[in-house]
Amino acid sequence: MMVRFDFPRTLESLFEDASMRDFRATEKSAPAMDITEHENEYVVVAELPGVNKEEVKITFENGVLTVQAERKPYELPQEARVLLNEMRVREFTRSLRLPVRIDADNIAAELQNGVLRISLPKAQEARPRLISVK
Amino acid sequence: MDTNNHNEFEGKQTTALAKRPEPLATLVNPVADIYETADNFTIKLDMPGVTKESVHVTAEPGRLAAKGEVVGRHLEGGTLLFSEIGRKSYVREFHLGEGVDHNNIQAELEDGVLMITVPKIDALKPREITVR
Numbered sequence: 350m351m352v353r354f355d356f357p358r359t360l361e362s363l364f365e366d367a368s369m370r371d372f373r374a375t376e377k378s379a380p381a382m383d384i385t386e387h388e389n390e391y392v393v394v395a396e397l398p399g400v401n402k403e404e405v406k407i408t409f410e411n412g413v414l415t416v417q418a419e420r421k422p423y424e425l426p427q428e429a430r431v432l433l434n435e436m437r438v439r440e441f442t443r444s445l446r447l448p449v450r451i452d453a454d455n456i457a458a459e460l461q462n463g464v465l466r467i468s469l470p471k472a473q474e475a476r477p478r479l480i481s482v483k
Numbered sequence: 484m485d486t487n488n489h490n491e492f493e494g495k496q497t498t499a500l501a502k503r504p505e506p507l508a509t510l511v512n513p514v515a516d517i518y519e520t521a522d523n524f525t526i527k528l529d530m531p532g533v534t535k536e537s538v539h540v541t542a543e544p545g546r547l548a549a550k551g552e553v554v555g556r557h558l559e560g561g562t563l564l565f566s567e568i569g570r571k572s573y574v575r576e577f578h579l580g581e582g583v584d585h586n587n588i589q590a591e592l593e594d595g596v597l598m599i600t601v602p603k604i605d606a607l608k609p610r611e612i613t614v615r
Contacts, residue, residue: 381567381568382565382567382568383557383558383563383565383566383567383568383569384563384564384565384566385557385558385561385562385563385564386561386562386564387560387561387562391564392557392561394557394568396531396532396568396595397531397595398529398530398531398594398595398596399529399594399595399596400594401594423527425518426518426520428520428521429518429519429520429525430518430519430520431516431517431518432517432518432519432524433515433516433517434516435514435515435516436514436515436516436527436529437514460594462531462532462533462534462592462594462595463529463530463531463532463594463595463596464531464532464595466557
């Protein structure tokens with residue numbers, strides 16, 4: 350009896366290639382991001398699937414935020430036969446310059462469900478303020 | 484009377500314009516890895532942003548489907564400056580051959596990666612034949 354995963358024809362060549370390619374090959378990529386501005390902060394959201402907390406490095410220097418992350422290959426059972434390998438990215442890296450002064454001491458980040466959320470509070474002088482008329 | 488109607492119309496129009504349009508959900512086919520062992524097929528899918536509640540795996544004879552939603556909660560209350568994620572729906576389907584046990588498929592979610600284990604039926608597992 351035969352078991353197979355049927356893919357559209359275009360994918361079939363990929364399917365065959367997979368076992369021949371080096372499964373542990375490294376590919377770099379810039380993670381997909383969303384950036385939102387709030388009254389007192391910027392929020393940067395980045396997709397880092399398969400990455401755990403210990404493998405993420407966030408730096409902020411001269412107004413430039415840099416996110417680096419390594420995606421460790423998962424445990425592949427000894428006798429396993431790879432049928433499809435589209436998860437090629439092992440390293441995520443991206444830098445962006447923030448348009449206003451940031452309160453660097455209070456930058457906070459959390460990683461949940463493969464999504465990194467970085468909160469960058471605006472420095473006091475960059476926050477909107479109400480000027481009272483004397 | 485006329486003036487009133489006119490004002491009401493204007494009012495509605497202003498509200499409609501002031502409301503920010505909801506970003507549409509993008510349909511994404513998540514990338515996958517598949518490997519086979521003596522007992523199972525394992526499928527891994529990158530679905531960053533989905534939660535256990537927003538992911539659905541359905542199996543029927545011959546067909547396996549994985550779906551997930553990213554609702555875009557992070558977009559609320561702010562002005563979007565740049566967007567590559569937004570809201571999205573992940574969908575990917577696989578044809579299952581005969582010889583897999585579609586009633587005992589298991590799925591788990593970790594760090595935005597969905598892992599689906601499809602067991603083989605006994606007839607398909609390799610066996611060692613004892614030489615008598």
